[in-house]
Amino acid sequence: MAAVRDNKTENRFELDAGGGLAFANYRRTPSAVIITHTETPRALRGRGIASELVKGALELIRADGHKVVAGCGFVVDYLRKHPEYADIAG
Template structure:
């Protein structure tokens, strides 16, 4: 699977899978990244793609020295299931 990338021009994290793109839109604040929406193409659903996308996005956010704010239910659920990234929540 490809690496998650930060498409700064479109304010979204992206993950290419089988010719399709899963993405997570975000808004920036001075100290945090607010993930507002995640979307996985229908053909890729129920395979853990969105979790890989969020995991990669969180790694990029951590590397950038920012915190994350869950602005969509998928990210809220992901953070609840992964206490190892609790230090990233704003």
């Protein structure tokens, strides 16, 4: 699986997957990254790609020393299911 990257120009995390692009839009504040929307190409849904994208985004956010704010339902659910990210959940 490809690595998640932070496309700062587009304000989104991206993951190349199966010939498509999954992404998570975000807004930055001085101390947090607010993930506002996640999207996986329709043909690739149900394969865990969005989870891989969010996991990679959370790792990048943690490495930068920021908190994350879940601004979309998918990220809310992901954080609920993965308590190992409680330390960065804002």
